[in-house]
Amino acid sequence: MAKLERMELITRKIFRGRMKGERRSSRKGQSVEFADFRNYVPGDDLRFIDWNLFARLDRLYLKLFLEEEDLHLSMLIDDTPSMRFGSPTKLWAASQLAASLGYIGLCRGDRVSISSFHAASPHVYRGRSSTNRLLGSLMEINEVSQDRRSDHPATAKQGGLSPHNGMASAIKSFCSRNTGKGIVVIISDLMDKDGYESGLKMLLAKELDIFLIHLLSPEELSPTLTGDLKLVDCEDGDIREVSISATMLSRYKKTLSEFIETAKAFCRRRGITYVPASSDTPIDTLIEQYLRVRGLVR
Amino acid sequence: MTWMNSLTSSQWLVLLSIPPLVILLYFLKLKRSPVEVSSTYLWRKSIEDSHVNSLWQRLRKSLLLLLQLLFLLALIVACLRPGWSGTQTVGQRSILMIDNSASMTTTDVLPNRLEVAKAEAKKLIREMGTNDVAMVIAFSDRADVRQGFTGDRNRLLKSIDSIPPSARTTDLNEAMRAAAGLANPGRVSFDGMNDIQVAEALPATVSLFSDGGFSSLSEFSLGNLSVRYIPIGTAAIDNVAIEAFSILRNEERPDEVEAYARVVSYCLDPIESTASLYLNDTLVDAVKIQVAPGKESGVMFDLKNVDVLRGVFRMVLDRDDQMMVDNIAYAATRPTKPSNVLLVTPGNKPLVTALNTAAIQAMANVDVVETEILSGSESSQQLLQRTDLDLIIFDQCTPLKMPMANTLFIGGVPPQSDWIIGKTSVPINLIDLDRTHPMMEFLELNSVRIVEGHSVTPPPGGKVLIRADNGPVFAIAPRGPYQDAVLGFAIVRQSEKGVELNTNWGINRSFPLFVFAAVDFLSGVTTQQAASSTQPGQPVQLSLSNRYQTFEVIDPSGTKSILDMSPSGQYIYTSTDAPGAYYVKAQNESVNTLRDAEKDSRLSMEERQTTSTTTTDKLVEIFTANLFSPRESNVATLKELSIGGEEVVGLVGKTVSRTEYWRWLLLFGIGMLVTEWFVFHRRSY
Numbered sequence: 001m002a003k004l005e006r007m008e009l010i011t012r013k014i015f016r017g018r019m020k021g022e023r024r025s026s027r028k029g030q031s032v033e034f035a036d037f038r039n040y041v042p043g044d045d046l047r048f049i050d051w052n053l054f055a056r057l058d059r060l061y062l063k064l065f066l067e068e069e070d071l072h073l074s075m076l077i078d079d080t081p082s083m084r085f086g087s088p089t090k091l092w093a094a095s096q097l098a099a100s101l102g103y104i105g106l107c108r109g110d111r112v113s114i115s116s117f118h119a120a121s122p123h124v125y126r127g128r129s130s131t132n133r134l135l136g137s138l139m140e141i142n143e144v145s146q147d148r149r150s151d152h153p154a155t156a157k158q159g160g161l162s163p164h165n166g167m168a169s170a171i172k173s174f175c176s177r178n179t180g181k182g183i184v185v186i187i188s189d190l191m192d193k194d195g196y197e198s199g200l201k202m203l204l205a206k207e208l209d210i211f212l213i214h215l216l217s218p219e220e221l222s223p224t225l226t227g228d229l230k231l232v233d234c235e236d237g238d239i240r241e242v243s244i245s246a247t248m249l250s251r252y253k254k255t256l257s258e259f260i261e262t263a264k265a266f267c268r269r270r271g272i273t274y275v276p277a278s279s280d281t282p283i284d285t286l287i288e289q290y291l292r293v294r295g296l297v298r
Numbered sequence: 299m300t301w302m303n304s305l306t307s308s309q310w311l312v313l314l315s316i317p318p319l320v321i322l323l324y325f326l327k328l329k330r331s332p333v334e335v336s337s338t339y340l341w342r343k344s345i346e347d348s349h350v351n352s353l354w355q356r357l358r359k360s361l362l363l364l365l366q367l368l369f370l371l372a373l374i375v376a377c378l379r380p381g382w383s384g385t386q387t388v389g390q391r392s393i394l395m396i397d398n399s400a401s402m403t404t405t406d407v408l409p410n411r412l413e414v415a416k417a418e419a420k421k422l423i424r425e426m427g428t429n430d431v432a433m434v435i436a437f438s439d440r441a442d443v444r445q446g447f448t449g450d451r452n453r454l455l456k457s458i459d460s461i462p463p464s465a466r467t468t469d470l471n472e473a474m475r476a477a478a479g480l481a482n483p484g485r486v487s488f489d490g491m492n493d494i495q496v497a498e499a500l501p502a503t504v505s506l507f508s509d510g511g512f513s514s515l516s517e518f519s520l521g522n523l524s525v526r527y528i529p530i531g532t533a534a535i536d537n538v539a540i541e542a543f544s545i546l547r548n549e550e551r552p553d554e555v556e557a558y559a560r561v562v563s564y565c566l567d568p569i570e571s572t573a574s575l576y577l578n579d580t581l582v583d584a585v586k587i588q589v590a591p592g593k594e595s596g597v598m599f600d601l602k603n604v605d606v607l608r609g610v611f612r613m614v615l616d617r618d619d620q621m622m623v624d625n626i627a628y629a630a631t632r633p634t635k636p637s638n639v640l641l642v643t644p645g646n647k648p649l650v651t652a653l654n655t656a657a658i659q660a661m662a663n664v665d666v667v668e669t670e671i672l673s674g675s676e677s678s679q680q681l682l683q684r685t686d687l688d689l690i691i692f693d694q695c696t697p698l699k700m701p702m703a704n705t706l707f708i709g710g711v712p713p714q715s716d717w718i719i720g721k722t723s724v725p726i727n728l729i730d731l732d733r734t735h736p737m738m739e740f741l742e743l744n745s746v747r748i749v750e751g752h753s754v755t756p757p758p759g760g761k762v763l764i765r766a767d768n769g770p771v772f773a774i775a776p777r778g779p780y781q782d783a784v785l786g787f788a789i790v791r792q793s794e795k796g797v798e799l800n801t802n803w804g805i806n807r808s809f810p811l812f813v814f815a816a817v818d819f820l821s822g823v824t825t826q827q828a829a830s831s832t833q834p835g836q837p838v839q840l841s842l843s844n845r846y847q848t849f850e851v852i853d854p855s856g857t858k859s860i861l862d863m864s865p866s867g868q869y870i871y872t873s874t875d876a877p878g879a880y881y882v883k884a885q886n887e888s889v890n891t892l893r894d895a896e897k898d899s900r901l902s903m904e905e906r907q908t909t910s911t912t913t914t915d916k917l918v919e920i921f922t923a924n925l926f927s928p929r930e931s932n933v934a935t936l937k938e939l940s941i942g943g944e945e946v947v948g949l950v951g952k953t954v955s956r957t958e959y960w961r962w963l964l965l966f967g968i969g970m971l972v973t974e975w976f977v978f979h980r981r982s983y
Contacts, residue, residue, distance in 0.1 A: 081336075082337045084336075085335070085336035086336070189336065191336060191337035191339050192339075193337070217336070225333060225335075228330045229330050230331065230333065231332075231334075231335050231338050231341055232332050232334045232335065233335065234335065234336060234337075235337060238338050238342075239332075239338075240338040240345060241330050242341060242344075242345060248344065252340060259340060
C-alpha cells in the first residue's frame with residue numbers, strides 16, 4: 001500500500017481535466033505557480049497582465065501560470081465468463097490490478113472510474129476517501145460476474161439475453177458516456193470471437209491514452225489438457241472436439257503466440273500500450289515491473 | 299501370384315466405401331470427455347490450422363480401428379482372389395459338356411473317368427470370372443442339359459455333381475446341337491425376302507470332357523463355337539468285353555436251346571479267363587476262354603443237362619478289368635404265354651378231347667364254337683378277326699375270309715388262296731411224313747386208316763408234311779406273318795347216320811400228340827422263345843395283349859413303372875438305362891375271353907360273382923438291355939477329335955487348377971474381427 005501511495009499515474013498526453021487537481025499540467029493556465037511571461041496581444045485576458053512589470057518597463061506582459069489539472073483514469077474490466085478461468089481467476093487478478101491503479105489514482109486526487117463490460121454505468125470516484133467504495137465496486141463486479149456465469153450460456157440464449165457483452169459493444173458504450181480525455185486501462189483476455197480491434201479503434205478516436213492489459217491465465221498460456229476431449233466454450237457453449245497431443249499443444253502455443261503478437265502489433269501501430277500479463281503474476285510485480293516499465297505509473 | 303477380379307465395379311465401389319465408413323464410425327463412436335474452457339477461440343484456430351493433419355492425429359493409437367481396417371484389407375484382397383499357378387480362364391460363355399456314357403465308368407483314372415471329368419469341370423467353374431456364364435450338358439447317346447446358362451457357380455457345381463453315370467453309348471451330335479443353339483441361332487426366311495437371323499449369335503467356348511469314344515462329327519458345323527477337348531483317361535487300357543450274347547433255338551433240334559457269346563479283348567496282352575453262365579442266378583455252366591490282344595473269341599455254353607430252360611440267363615466274365623459294365627451280359631427266354639386257340643367245329647369229339655388234355659390246357663386257352671358262327675351275324679364274323687387269337691382250327695368248315703391268325707384246317711380248305719385242293723379219294727393210304735418238322739417229330743401213323751380225303755398242295759414256300767397215295771394230305775405254308783396248315787382229311791364226318799369217324803387216327807394214341815405239337819408250333823409258343831435285347835437307353839417296343847388293363851415294368855434295380863393301356867396293344871418303353879433284365883407283368887385282367895363269356899352264360903349268378911374278374915399279376919414279357927458296343931468297350935482315350943472337319947487336340951495337362959488363398963485371407967479377416975471384439979470388450983469392462 002505504501003508503495004502504491006508513492007506512485008502516480010502518468011500520461012504522455014496533455015489532458016484537460018474538469019477540476020483542478022494535484023497534477024501540474026504542461027498547459028499554461030490558472031494556478032498559483034508562475035510559469036513564464038509573454039508579450040501581450042490584443043484579446044488576452046487583462047487579468048493576467050503583470051502590472052508591476054508594466055510600471056517598471058512600460059510594456060505589457062502577460063504573466064503565465066502553470067495549469068494544474070486532475071487526471072481521468074478509466075478502467076474497463078472484462079467480466080465475461082472467460083475471465084473467471086485460471087487460478088487465480090483472471091477476473092480476480094484484473095480486480096487487484098484495477099484496485100491498485102485506482103488506489104494510486106485516488107491518492108493523487110485523480111478521477112477514477114471503474115466499469116465492467118456488462119455494467120450499465122461506470123462508478124466514478126475521487127479522493128482517497130473513496131478507496132473503500134472503489135474496492136466495493138470491484139467486489140460487486142466479481143460477484144455479478146459470478147452470478148452471470150452460473151447462468152449457462154444456453155440458458156441465457158433461451159432468455160433472449162446476449163450471452164455476453166462483447167468488447168466492442170462495451171467500449172462503444174464507454175465512449176458514448178465519456179467525453180473527456182484521460183487514461184483508459186482495459187483489462188481483458190481479448191478472447192472475443194468477434195474480435196477486439198473494432199472496439200480499440202473506437203477508443204483511438206477519443207484520443208485517450210490507452211493501456212491494454214492482456215491478462216491470460218497460466219492454463220491458457222501452458223495448457224495441461226490431454227487426450228480426446230470435447231472442449232466447451234463457457235461463453236457461448238461452442239463445442240470443439242479435439243484430441244490433444246504434443247503436436248496439438250505446440251500448435252496451440254504457436255497460435256497463442258501469434259495471437260499475442262498480433263495484438264501487440266495492432267496496439268503498437270496505434271499507440272496503444274500493450275501489456276501482456278499472466279493472472280498468477282503477483283500484483284506488485286505486475287505494477288512495478290510491467291506497468292512502470294511501460295510508463296503507466298512511476 | 300495371380301489376381302482375379304471377382305466383383306463388378308459397382309460392388310467394388312460398395313466394398314471400398316466401407317473403410318472410410320469404418321473410420322467415420324470410429325470418429326462417431328469416440329467418447330470424448332467434456333471439458334469447459336475459457337474460450338475455444340484459440341483451440342478453434344489451432345484446429346483450423348491443423349485441419350489437414352488433424353485426421354491422422356485422431357487416428358493415433360487406435361488398436362480397434364487398426365484391427366477393423368486390417369479385416370477390411372483382408373476382405374478386399376480376398377475379393378481379388380489371389381492365387382498361385384495361373385491358368386487359362388474360361389471365356390465369357392462356356393459350355394461344359396461332360397460325357398457320361400458307359401466308357402466313362404472306366405477306372406483307369408481313379409475313382410473313374412466320369413468323376414475325374416466332373417472334378418476338371420468344377421475347376422473350370424471355380425475359375426469363372428464375375429460376368430462369365432456357363433452351361434452344363436451331360437451327354438451319352440442323348441444330350442441332357444443339366445443347367446442352362448447361368449453365372450451362379452453353386453448351381454453349376456450342383457448340376458455337375460448330379461450327373462449320374464450311365465451304361466449308354468455315346469453320340470456327340472445331339473449334345474453339339476444343343477450347345478450350338480445360341481451360338482449359331484437358326485435363320486428364317488420368308489417369300490421375297492432374304493433369310494434373317496432370328497437371334498444374335500453368342501459365341502461360346504465348348505469344353506468337352508470325354509474320352510473321345512464316339513464317331514467324329516463330320517457333318518456338324520461349329521460356327522461360333524470353339525471347342526476345347528479335355529481328354530479324360532489313358533490310352534493304355536485293360537478291358538475285355540462281351541459284345542454278343544444270345545439264347546438261340548437249335549435249328550436242327552428245335553427243342554434244344556444254345557447260349558452263344560462273343561468276347562472281345564482290348565487288352566495289350568493275351569488274356570485267359572472264365573466265363574460263367576447263370577440261369578435265374580443259378581450257375582449252369584462255366585467255360586474257360588482265351589483271347590489274343592485285339593481279337594475276339596466265341597463262347598458256347600452247354601445246356602443239354604438243364605431241365606427247364608426258361609428265365610434270365612446272365613453271362614459273367616470272371617475278370618476284374620477297368621470297365622466292368624461290359625463284363626456282364628443278359629439274355630432271357632420269353633415267358634410261356636398261354637396262347638389263344640379257337641376251334642370252329644360242327645362237332646368233333648376226338649379233337650375236343652385232344653384239346654382238353656392237361657398239356658394243352660397249360661399251354662393254351664382253347665375256345666370251341668359251332669360252325670354257325672361262320673355264316674352268322676357280323677359280330678360273329680368279327681370274332682374271327684380278333685387280334686388276340688394265335689391259332690384258329692377250322693374243323694370241316696371254311697371261313698369267308700382268312701383270319702388274322704395261324705390256322706389249321708382239318709378236312710376243310712382255305713378260301714381264296716393258292717392252295718390246290720385235289721379230288722376226294724377213297725380210301726387214303728399214308729405213305730410218308732416229314733419227321734424233321736416240329737409237328738411231326740414223334741408221330742407214328744402206320745396204323746392210321748382213312749376213309750376219304752383229298753390232296754392238298756401248298757402254295758410256293760409251303761412244305762408237305764404228310765404224303766399219301768393221292769398226293770400231299772398235310773402241308774404247311776406261310777401267309778404273310780401267319781402260317782396255314784391244311785389236313786386233307788377229316789377226323790369225323792357228317793353222314794346220314796349222324797357223326798361217324800372218317801379215320802381211326804382220332805382214337806389213336808398219336809392223335810393227341812399231333813394236336814399238342816400243332817398247337818405248340820402254330821400258336822407260337824416255341825417259335826419266339828428268345829427275349830429281345832436292346833442297348834441301354836434305346837426304346838423297346840412291346841406287343842402286349844390287350845386283355846390286361848395295365849402293365850408293370852420292373853427294371854433291373856427293382857423299380858416299377860406302369861404302362862398304361864394302349865388300344866393297339868403296342869407299347870414303347872424308354873427307361874432302359876440299366877443293363878439287365880426287364881420284366882413286364884400284367885395286372886387286372888379286364889377282357890374276358892370267349893370261353894369265359896360262354897362259361898359265364900352257363901353259370902348262375904352266384905357262380906359268376908365268385909369266378910369273374912380275377913386279378914392277376916402275371917409275367918407276360920421279358921427283355922434285356924446290354925451294352926454290346928465295341929466303341930464303348932474300346933475305352934482307349936483319344937488324343938484328338940474331329941468335329942465339323944476341324945481337328946480338336948486334347949488339352950493335356952493344361953487345366954491346372956489355381957490354388958487360391960482367398961479362404962485363408964477371409965479366415966485371417968475373421969480372426970481380426972474376433973480379436974477386435976475381444977479387445978473391445980476387454981476395454982469396456
